Amino acid sequence: MHKQSNSIAAPGWAILLLMISGQLMAADYEARLEWERRVELGTPVQGVITEVRAQTGQRVEAGDVLVQLDDRGFRANVSKAHTRLQSLEAVREEARRERDRAEELYDRTVLSDHELQVALNDARQTEADYAAARAALVQARLNLEYSAVRAPFDALVINVQAAQGQTVINDLQPVTLVTVADANSMIARAELSEGQVEPLELGQAATVRIGGREHIGRIKSIGLEPVEGSDRYAVAVSFPQEGQRYRVGQTATIELP
Structure with a gap:
C-alpha cells in the first residue's frame, strides 16, 4: 500500500516541479x-515656409507633407533645366551627324586630320554639355522634391519648430523643422x-x-x-x-x- 501511494504521487510531484521550473525560467x-x-527632419534647400501642416501629437502617414516651402522658384528651375536639355538634345544629334559625316569623308581621304579632329571634339563637347544638362535637370527636380518636408514613415509628430513665413537657411548646419518618431x-x-x-x-x-x-x-x-x-x-x-x-x-x- 505504501509503495503504491509513492508511485501515484510521483507524477504529481513531477508536474509541480515542471511548473516551478517554468516559472523560474521567466x-x-x-x-x-x-x-x-x-x-529630426529638415531640408537641404533654402526658402520661405508657406505652410506648416504638422501639429505636435499628430499621427501622420509615410509621405505626408509636414512643411512646405515656396516652390515657385524650384518649379521654374525645373522648367529651365528641361528646356535646356531639349535644346542640347538637338545640338547633340546634329554634332553626331557631323562626326559621322566627317569620319566617312576622312575614310574617303576627302577630309584632313585636323578637320576630322574638330568634328570629333565638337561631338565630345556636345555629349558633355548634354550630360551636364541632364544632371542639372535631376538636381532641379530633387530640389523641388526637397521643398516639401515629408514624413519618412508612419510617425507621431513630437515637436514642430517651423512657422509660416520663416526663412530656412542651411549655410552652416541643417535646420530642424519637425521631429517625428515611429x-x-x-x-x-x-x-x-x-x-x-x-x-x-x-x-x-x-x-x-x-x-x-x-x-x-x-x-x-x-x-x-x-x-x-x-x-x-x-x-x-x-x-x-x-x-x-x-x-x-x-x-x-x-x-x-
Whole structure:
C-alpha cells in the first residue's frame, strides 16, 4: 500500500516541479519606454515656409507633407533645366551627324586630320554639355522634391519648430523643422545585472506589459558596456504599439526568458 501511494504521487510531484521550473525560467524586470526611431527632419534647400501642416501629437502617414516651402522658384528651375536639355538634345544629334559625316569623308581621304579632329571634339563637347544638362535637370527636380518636408514613415509628430513665413537657411548646419518618431513600434529598456544578461540573445521573444496591456516583442539590443554610473547592462525590447499611444518615460514590465 505504501509503495503504491509513492508511485501515484510521483507524477504529481513531477508536474509541480515542471511548473516551478517554468516559472523560474521567466523573470520580470522594470523598464521604461523610449522611441525606437526618432528623426529630426529638415531640408537641404533654402526658402520661405508657406505652410506648416504638422501639429505636435499628430499621427501622420509615410509621405505626408509636414512643411512646405515656396516652390515657385524650384518649379521654374525645373522648367529651365528641361528646356535646356531639349535644346542640347538637338545640338547633340546634329554634332553626331557631323562626326559621322566627317569620319566617312576622312575614310574617303576627302577630309584632313585636323578637320576630322574638330568634328570629333565638337561631338565630345556636345555629349558633355548634354550630360551636364541632364544632371542639372535631376538636381532641379530633387530640389523641388526637397521643398516639401515629408514624413519618412508612419510617425507621431513630437515637436514642430517651423512657422509660416520663416526663412530656412542651411549655410552652416541643417535646420530642424519637425521631429517625428515611429508610430508603430517602441522600445522598452531595462537595466540588468551581468548574470541576468548572460543567457539572453538578440531576437529572443519577450513580453512587454504596460498598464494591463501585453505586447509580444523581441530583444533588439543587449549592452556590452555597463550603463554609466552603474554595474548593470541595458537591454532593449522592441514591440509593436498595436494602435496604442504610449509616451516616452512611461513605466513598463519586461518578461524575459
